[in-house]
Amino acid sequence: MKRIFLRMLLATLSMGVAGLETTRAADPATNSTLEVSVTPEATFAKVSGNTQKFREDVGIRDGWTGGIEDATLHDDISKDITLDGEGRFILDDHDYKLQLQITKKDVGFVRGGFTEYREYYDNTGGFFRPFTPSSFKLNDDLGMDVGNMFFEAGLTLPNLPKVTVGYEHQFRDGDKSLLEWGGVTQGTDTRKIYPSSKDVHEYTDILKLSAEYDISKVHLRDDFRYEHFSMNDTRADTSVDLNTSSSQTITVHENNDHDAFYNTFRMDSHVNDKVYWSLGYLYSTLSGNGDMQVVTPPPVGPFGNNWAASAINVDLDSHVVNLNSMFGPFKGLSFYAGLQAEKTDTHGFTDALLTQGVSPSTTNLIHSANDTKSLSETFGMRYTKIPYTTLYAEGQWQEEQIDLDEEETQDGASSLALGNDATVFRRDYRVGFNTAPLPRVTLAGSYRHYVANNDYDYERDTVPGYPGFITAQDFTTDEAMGKLTLRPCSRFSVAFTYQLVSTDTRTSSEAVPLLAPGGSLESGNYDANIYSVSATITPMSRWYLTGYFSLQDTRTVAFANHDPSVQTYRGDVYTIMGTTGYALDNKTDLTLEYSYSRSDNFSDNSSAGLPLGLDFQRHALLAGVSRKISKNVIARLRYGFYEYNEPSSGGSNNYTAHLASASCTVRF
Amino acid sequence: MKETSNSMSQDKPQGRFLRAKALTGLIGGVATAIIAISCATVDRVVLAPPMIPGAKYVGMDTCAACHEKEVKNFKLTQHARIQIPGEGPRVEGEGCESCHGPGSLHVDSGGDRKLIVNPRKSPEACFQCHLDKNAEFSLQFHHPVKEGRMSCTSCHDPHGEDILKPKEMQVGRVNQDCAQCHREQARPHVFEHEAMREGCTSCHNVHGSINSKMLTERDNNLCLKCHAQIAMPKTAGQVFIGTFDHTPFLQQGTCFSAGCHTAVHGSDINSHLRY
Numbered sequence: 001m002k003r004i005f006l007r008m009l010l011a012t013l014s015m016g017v018a019g020l021e022t023t024r025a026a027d028p029a030t031n032s033t034l035e036v037s038v039t040p041e042a043t044f045a046k047v048s049g050n051t052q053k054f055r056e057d058v059g060i061r062d063g064w065t066g067g068i069e070d071a072t073l074h075d076d077i078s079k080d081i082t083l084d085g086e087g088r089f090i091l092d093d094h095d096y097k098l099q100l101q102i103t104k105k106d107v108g109f110v111r112g113g114f115t116e117y118r119e120y121y122d123n124t125g126g127f128f129r130p131f132t133p134s135s136f137k138l139n140d141d142l143g144m145d146v147g148n149m150f151f152e153a154g155l156t157l158p159n160l161p162k163v164t165v166g167y168e169h170q171f172r173d174g175d176k177s178l179l180e181w182g183g184v185t186q187g188t189d190t191r192k193i194y195p196s197s198k199d200v201h202e203y204t205d206i207l208k209l210s211a212e213y214d215i216s217k218v219h220l221r222d223d224f225r226y227e228h229f230s231m232n233d234t235r236a237d238t239s240v241d242l243n244t245s246s247s248q249t250i251t252v253h254e255n256n257d258h259d260a261f262y263n264t265f266r267m268d269s270h271v272n273d274k275v276y277w278s279l280g281y282l283y284s285t286l287s288g289n290g291d292m293q294v295v296t297p298p299p300v301g302p303f304g305n306n307w308a309a310s311a312i313n314v315d316l317d318s319h320v321v322n323l324n325s326m327f328g329p330f331k332g333l334s335f336y337a338g339l340q341a342e343k344t345d346t347h348g349f350t351d352a353l354l355t356q357g358v359s360p361s362t363t364n365l366i367h368s369a370n371d372t373k374s375l376s377e378t379f380g381m382r383y384t385k386i387p388y389t390t391l392y393a394e395g396q397w398q399e400e401q402i403d404l405d406e407e408e409t410q411d412g413a414s415s416l417a418l419g420n421d422a423t424v425f426r427r428d429y430r431v432g433f434n435t436a437p438l439p440r441v442t443l444a445g446s447y448r449h450y451v452a453n454n455d456y457d458y459e460r461d462t463v464p465g466y467p468g469f470i471t472a473q474d475f476t477t478d479e480a481m482g483k484l485t486l487r488p489c490s491r492f493s494v495a496f497t498y499q500l501v502s503t504d505t506r507t508s509s510e511a512v513p514l515l516a517p518g519g520s521l522e523s524g525n526y527d528a529n530i531y532s533v534s535a536t537i538t539p540m541s542r543w544y545l546t547g548y549f550s551l552q553d554t555r556t557v558a559f560a561n562h563d564p565s566v567q568t569y570r571g572d573v574y575t576i577m578g579t580t581g582y583a584l585d586n587k588t589d590l591t592l593e594y595s596y597s598r599s600d601n602f603s604d605n606s607s608a609g610l611p612l613g614l615d616f617q618r619h620a621l622l623a624g625v626s627r628k629i630s631k632n633v634i635a636r637l638r639y640g641f642y643e644y645n646e647p648s649s650g651g652s653n654n655y656t657a658h659l660a661s662a663s664c665t666v667r668f
Numbered sequence: 669m670k671e672t673s674n675s676m677s678q679d680k681p682q683g684r685f686l687r688a689k690a691l692t693g694l695i696g697g698v699a700t701a702i703i704a705i706s707c708a709t710v711d712r713v714v715l716a717p718p719m720i721p722g723a724k725y726v727g728m729d730t731c732a733a734c735h736e737k738e739v740k741n742f743k744l745t746q747h748a749r750i751q752i753p754g755e756g757p758r759v760e761g762e763g764c765e766s767c768h769g770p771g772s773l774h775v776d777s778g779g780d781r782k783l784i785v786n787p788r789k790s791p792e793a794c795f796q797c798h799l800d801k802n803a804e805f806s807l808q809f810h811h812p813v814k815e816g817r818m819s820c821t822s823c824h825d826p827h828g829e830d831i832l833k834p835k836e837m838q839v840g841r842v843n844q845d846c847a848q849c850h851r852e853q854a855r856p857h858v859f860e861h862e863a864m865r866e867g868c869t870s871c872h873n874v875h876g877s878i879n880s881k882m883l884t885e886r887d888n889n890l891c892l893k894c895h896a897q898i899a900m901p902k903t904a905g906q907v908f909i910g911t912f913d914h915t916p917f918l919q920q921g922t923c924f925s926a927g928c929h930t931a932v933h934g935s936d937i938n939s940h941l942r943y
Binding site: 056057059117119126146170177179180181182183190191192193202204229231233237239250252256258270276286288290292294307309312314316326332334336346348349350352364366368370380382384387388389390392400402406408416418424432434435436439440442444452463469470473475483495497499505507509512514515516517518519520521523524525526530532533534536538541542543544545546548550552556557558559560561562563564565566567568569571573575577579581582583584585586589592595597599608609610612614616618 | 695710711712713714715716740743744748749750751752753754757758759795796797799800802803804806807808812815817849851852855856857858859860865866877878879880881883884885886887888889890891892893894895896897898899900903904905906907908909910911915918919920921922924925926927930936937939943
C-alpha cells in the first residue's frame with residue numbers, strides 16, 4: 001500500500017515537474033534558482049543495560065543506522081512557479097519522510113508526502129523487591145510504526161472560490177507496551193507486575209474537500225471530511241505462578257471500523273477596524289461496528305470471563321453551532337463574546353455470548369444511549385491604554401445536560417438498568433496582565449479559577465454499587481502564574497516563571513448499608529509548584545550559552561480510608577539543560593548540549609502493596625563539530641552520551657549509551 | 669519469559685563524584701584549549717536559537733505588507749492578549765516577531781523562508797515563553813516534539829481565534845485535538861468513562877511526564893481521587909467502592925494496570941470497564 005502510494009505520488013509530481021520543465025524550456029527568460037541539499041549520515045549507538053528503555057527514551061535504535069538525514073529542494077522554476085521538497089530516509093530506524101509541493105501563484109498547488117517513524121517501547125513490567133526475580137521483561141522488541149501518506153491539490157485562482165481536495169492515509173502498526181500488567185505469584189503473595197503488550201493494526205483513510213470564497217467583506221468557508229477508521233488489535237495479559245512455574249494468558253481481540261462524515265461551514269467578517277463577527281456550524285455523524293473476543297484460560301471466574309461479542313455497533317450524531325463577535329478597541333478597550341451550542345447523541349449496542357464460571361454460555365444484549373446537550377458562553381475584554389501594559393479578563397460558562405441510559409439483559413432477564421440525568425456547570429475565569437514597566441524589563445501575571453459541578457440524578461439503578469453511586473462531583477482548580485524577563489544588555493537575558501496549580505475534587509455518594517453513610521468528602525487534592533529559570537548569554541559574537549532550570553513539585557492525595565497500600569503521590573522532578581555554540585573560526589562551529597533530569601520520590605511499600613514513586617537520574621550529553629569544507633559542503637561529527645539510572649526499578653531499566661554520528665550536507 | 673536481576677543499582681557515591689569531577693575537568697580543559705587555539709578572526713555571528721544572526725525587528729506593519737490576513741486576524745488570537753502595546757525599543761519584538769524572530773533579513777530577501785523562524789519546524793520559539801513545557805518535553809515519556817516528529821502546532825493553533833470559532837474540522841469538541849491521532853482511545857464506546865467528559869488531560873500530562881503513558885499519577889491516586897465514598901469507621905484500612913471491597917486488589921496493583929479495569933477509555937461490553 002505504502003509502496004504503491006509512493007510510486008503514484010512520485011509519478012504525479014514528476015508529471016507536474018515535467019510540465020513545468022516544458023514551460024521553462026519555452027520561456028528562455030526564466031531565471032531558475034534550483035537549490036538542492038542532501039545530508040547523508042551514519043550513526044552508531046552502543047548501549048549497555050536496558051536497550052529497549054534507551055530506544056523508548058531517545059527515539060533511536062542501537063547499532064548502526066544511516067541514510068539521508070535531511071534533503072531539501074527548492075526551485076523557482078519561473079516567476080510564478082515554485083517547487084519545494086524535503087525528505088529524510090534513515091534505514092533500520094523506520095524514519096522516513098518525503099514531501100513535495102508544486103505551487104503556481106494565483107493558479108494552484110499540488111502536494112503530497114509520506115512520513116513514518118517508529119515509537120519504541122520498553123518491555124519491562126513492574127518491580128517488587130521481595131520476589132525473585134523482582135521484575136520481568138517480554139522477549140519481544142516492542143515498536144510501533146506511526147505515519148501518514150497524503151495528497152492534496154488546490155485551486156487558488158483570483159476572484160474565484162479557492163478549492164482544495166485531498167486524501168490522507170494514516171497508520172499505526174506494530175507492538176506497544178501496556179500498563180495492563182499480569183499477576184506474578186510467589187508464596188502466597190500476588191502482585192501485578194508482569195509486562196504486557198498490544199499488537200496494533202490501525203489505519204484511517206481520510207478524504208477532504210474544502211472551499212473558501214470572499215463575498216464583499218464576508219469570508220465563507222466549507223470543509224467536508226470523510227474518515228474510515230479500522231482497527232484490529234490484540235492485547236495479551238499473562239500471569240505467572242513462580243511456585244509452579246506455570247503461566248496463563250488472557251487475550252483480547254478487538255476489531256472495529258467506523259465511517260465518519262464531518263462538515264463545517266463558517267463565515268466571518270471584519271466589518272471595519274473595530275467590529276468582527278463569525279458564525280460556524282459543524283455536523284458530524286459516525287457509524288461504527290466491530291466485534292470482540294476475550295479468551296480466558298480455565299478456570300474462568302467473575303473477573304475472568306470469556307466473551308464473544310459478535311456485533312458491536314456505535315453510532316454518533318452531533319451538531320455544533322457557534323456565533324462570535326469582537327468589538328474595539330474603543331479608547332484601548334476591546335470586547336469579545338461567543339456562544340456555542342452542541343447536541344450530540346450516541347447509541348451503542350452489543351450482542352454477546354458470555355461464559356461465566358462454568359458453561360453454558362449466556363446471551364447478553366447490551367444497549368446504551370447518551371444524549372448530550374450543552375451551551376457555552378464566552379465573554380472577554382482587553383485594555384491597552386495604560387502605557388506599555390495589557391490587561392485582560394475572560395469568563396467562560398458551560399451548561400451541559402447528559403441523559404444516559406444503559407441496559408443489559410442476560411438470557412432475556414434484566415441484569416442492568418441504569419438511567420441517569422447529569423447536569424454539569426463549568427465556569428472558567430482568567431485575569432492577567434503583561435507589562436514592560438522599564439526598558440528591558442517585562443512582567444506578566446495571570447490567575448485562573450475553574451469550577452465544574454457535576455450532579456447525577458438516577459432515575460433508575462437496578463445494580464447496587466458503581467457506577468450509579470456517585471451523586472455529585474465538583475472540581476475546583478486555581479492557577480496563578482508570574483513571569484519576569486530581564487534583558488539588562490543585548491548580550492544577556494534571563495526569565496523567571498513561577499506557577500501554582502491546585503485542584504480539589506469533592507465527591508458525594510449515596511449511602512451503602514453498613515459500609516458507607518453517604519455524603520460528601522474531599523476525595524482528591526492535587527498541588528503543583530513549578531519554578532523555571534531560563535538564561536541566554538552571548539559573551540561574544542562567536543559564542544552563545546543558554547541555561548535552563550526547572551523544578552516541578554507536584555503532590556496528589558486521594559481518599560483511601562487509611563489503606564496503607566495507597567500513599568500520597570509525589571512527582572517532584574528537577575530538570576537542568578544547557579546548550580552552547582561557538583564559532584571556532586570562519587568555517588568551524590562547536591556545539592554542546594547537556595540535559596539532566598532527576599526525581600527522588602521512591603517509596604518501597606512492598607509490605608503493604610507495590611513500590612510507589614520513581615527514583616531516577618538521567619543524563620544526556622551531545623557534542624558536535626561542524627566544518628564548512630567548501631562553499632557547498634558542510635561536514636559534521638557528533639558524539640552523544642546517555643546514562644539512565646532508576647534504582648526504583650531494581651536497576652532493570654538502567655542503561656548507558658554512547659552514540660557517534662557523522663553527516664555531510666552537500667548543496668547543489 | 670525473560671527474567672531480570674533483582675539487584676539494586678550499586679553505584680557508589682565516591683565513584684559518581686570521581687566521574688563527575690573527571691567530566692568537569694575534561695569539559696573545562698577542552699573549552700580552554702578551544703578558546704586558546706581559536707585566535708583566528710571570526711567575522712560570523714552565532715546566536716542561540718531562535719534568534720537570527722544579523723536580523724533586526726521591523727514591526728507588524730511591515731509584516732502586513734505580505735501577510736495581511738495573519739496580521740489582521742492577530743487581534744483575535746490568544747497571543748494578542750499578551751502583546752504589550754506601545755512604540756519604541758521597549759516593545760520591539762512584540763506581535764509576529766515574538767514567535768517568528770526579527771524579520772529584517774526575511775523582508776530584505778523578498779521573503780526567504782530560511783531567514784525567518786518557523787515554530788512549526790522547531791519548538792524553541794515557543795519555549796521562550798512556555799518554559800515549563802521545555803522541561804516536560806525532556807522527560808522520559810513525552811510527545812516527540814523535540815525529535816521533530818510533531819510540532820506545537822500539531823495540537824495548538826497559534827493563529828487561532830481567541831473566541832469560540834470553528835477551526836477547520838474542530839468546532840470546540842472536547843478531546844478532538846487528541847482524536848486526530850488517538851482515534852482508538854477517543855472513539856465512542858457502548859460504555860463511556862465519564863472522565864473523558866472532562867478531557868484527556870484529566871489523566872494525562874500531554875506534554876511529558878515521568879510516568880509511562882504520560883499519566884499525571886502512576887498509581888491508585890489517579891483513580892481514587894474521583895472514585896471515593898465516605899467510609900464507616902469500622903471499615904478503616906479498607907477501600908470499598910460501592911459495595912465491593914477493593915482492598916486486596918489495591919495491594920496487588922493499580923486499578924487500570926492490575927488486569928481489572930483495563931478499558932479505561934471506555935468499554936463495548938462491560939459497564940465496569942473491565943475489558
